[in-house]
């Protein structure tokens with residue numbers, strides 16, 4: 118029986134290893150050959166602290182298991198000593214993907230396919246005792262796991278007639294591992310470890326007899342090494358049957374093939390010298406390869422690319438600061454450059470920073486027409502004071518904004534429109550903030566460190582208005598710096614840390630955006646002792662326990678639901694809040710959020726409260742609603758109202774039927790047109806999962822993010838996408854708003870957006886801060902009636918649109934409302950051939966039948982035994 122499998126061990130929560138591994142497998146086209154994956158423990162926690170019982174451990178564990186599941190092969194897991202207590206609960210992880218069920222197999226025999234069995238034995242005394250469902254309390258010492266395994270193994274093996282893969286997670290050396298870690302200087306050292314097992318195997322199992330010649334046995338023994346890709350090596354793979362080598366079966370290795378000095382690593386104290394171990398591991402990996410390849414030589418020159426993926430040093434570059442981080446990202450990107458376009462925009466753009474307003478202010482003669490074709494955004498009464506022609510040579514006079522005429526010209530030049538009474542003047546440069554508004558030096562310094570040289574138009578106008586104590590409704594294109602437009606005046610006004618509780622509150626519709634805002638606040642606070650709280654379950658619980666903490670913080674950032682919950686539990690006091698920001702205000706004032714937003718407003722009872730609404734889209738309905746709760750607000754509109762960013766090249770592509778979309782993407786991949794990073798939007802979680810399962814086989818490093826993924830997963834995906842480790846990210850509407858992925862080259866609307874707002878925000882994930890970007894929207898016959906809405910946005914943002922599209926009819930208000938409420942029903946995304954589906958089904962049935970047969974056999978023999 119031949120089968121190919123992947124063995125993963127001792128990852129210690131380095132999910133990147135799994136991602137790289139997956140990328141490598143795809144790149145080398147080896148994924149299709151793999152029948153299943155074995156994960157031999159220690160999937161979490163690099164800190165070597167046991168027991169692992171915290172929520173964090175649990176999340177990490179799930180994350181790695183999910184990462185492995187994403188490879189989409191059946192997954193067999195045995196617990197390691199560094200895995201959390203609940204890791205031995207396979208049911209919690211089963212059935213996520215159709216084809217990749219997690220099966221726990223500690224102390225069990227699994228019939229993989231007829232003729233091939235697998236025996237598993239999880240790792241080391243404490244780990245197994247903790248994880249064992251049998252609740253056996255192992256005597257902690259000296260009867261360690263190894264000796265127990267040695268006792269149990271003959272019994273297990275005796276039951277199996279098939280060829281066997283034996284997977285263990287026990288110590289590699291003469292002395293055990295975990296036990297040695299705990300009692301390194303125990304005297305005399307105990308005889309255990311793999312040598313003992315091997316001895317016992319040879320003495321007391323069929324292996325020692327002639328019959329063993331037909332039997333493949335493999336040990337996986339963990340060894341605190343995380344190289345290559347966290348795959349097992351360093352003598353972790355022993356197969357006791359040299360006879361199989363000639364038959365070209367799986368990994369065959371005897372201890373004698375190794376340089377034992379390297380394997381045993383000499384003194385016990387060397388266990389702690391990780392670098393030594395890694396060096397030995399490198400050599401061993403090569404030795405191992407040599408032996409596994411039946412003496413095949415590994416051509417280092419030819420496979421240089423592969424070797425570089427195995428180099429641990431590259432991933433361990435110290436990340437000192439943003440610049441270094443970028444360098445690391447660039448090198449990482451080069452390392453994983455599937456498309457061999459390492460000079461692509463991502464890498465190029467990492468180095469240079471284009472100022473947003475360079476781009477936003479170039480076109481002085483831009484018309485100021487609102488996109489009045491979009492009736493939901495209709496605002497035809499708003500073109501007052503906008504008819505003057507601006508001088509081409511504005512030069513220095515605009516620097517001195519001391520006459521209303523100059524101010525008008527300045528606004529016009531920066532495409533700023535303002536509505537309201539007693540509107541404060543905009544400012545011209547960040548130095549004005551210091552000179553005019555007496556901003557503290559720390560703020561100016563932090564602006565400089567962040568590389569913000571010039572304010573963007575929304576910042577120029579919104580900051581003075583907030584500083585003058587006014588309410589603001591601000592609408593400016595995606596990626597135009599709205600966040601900083603409220604952060605700066607708030608920090609200036611708060612002045613310094615005070616122990617009177619929250620004075621500023623920022624609400625965002627998603628936790629990803631909330632976290633991003635938190636990071637931006639932190640960046641601007643360097644050198645100042647402000648206390649900022651990002652409200653999470655944990656921070657809310659801490660504040661509930663300690664009432665003094667309520668006084669400790671100055672600024673609170675939260676999603677509505679989390680905050681409303683905290684308010685209802687009386688854990689948060691908002692009576693001192695003077696600045697309230699609704700970021701993505703139109704979303705927060707939509708029906709789904711409105712009640713929560715309302716409750717938050719009610720809790721902010723301070724009479725000095727100022728309210729600020731920010732978004733790239735504020736439909737007129739939302740504005741009227743907002744007017745009910747804002748005090749004499751000033752409205753700011755930068756650029757065209759409800760328009761897309763002009764640095765984005767937009768395209769509409771007709772794909773006929775649903776499956777035309779995948780064909781189009783695949784064609785793009787083949788032609789090298791899919792330049793990462795790419796964001797793909799779909800209309801539902803279900804479809805996100807479906808598309809992920811399709812694209813995973815297309816040679817691209819793809820991941821998927823949606824509300825059903827755990828928080829830890831979502832955080833890690835966002836981080837990895839930012840760092841260029843994920844190239845194509847499939848997302849639902851969750852990621853459509855606010856998230857600032859600077860380098861995104863392309864946004865694909867795989868599913869037609871359900872509203873113009875959704876379209877504008879989705880495509881706004883590219884072309885940020887003045888950079889260029891591209892957006893492609895697929896449409897089918899079913900989407901065609903809604904096409905004109907997007908055509909209008911495209912036209913208004915200066916994209917070329919064919920005449921026939923311009924002549925299309927606008928969809929009716931009712932049909933738009935209908936689409937907003939309910940997405941178009943679409944065919945499942947699934948292009949696997951019937952043949953493939955049948956093959957998978959057949960294989961599964963074979964495995965199930967084999968298990969049933971075995972169970973039946975075992976049952977009969979037990980019954981017989983009982984009747985005797």
Ligand SMILES: Nc1ncnc2c1ncn2[C@@H]1O[C@H](COP(=O)(O)OP(=O)(O)OP(=O)(O)O)[C@@H](O)[C@H]1O
Nearest residue numbers: 569571572573595596597598599600733855857886
């Ligand atoms: N004055 C500035 N100079 C250069 N870059 C800036 C400046 N202000 C903000 N940025 C950068 O511009 C990017 C976009 O800013 P931000 O996320 O605030 O956009 P936004 O207008 O809120 O977009 P969205 O509508 O999508 O939420 C960020 O990367 C930010 O660091």
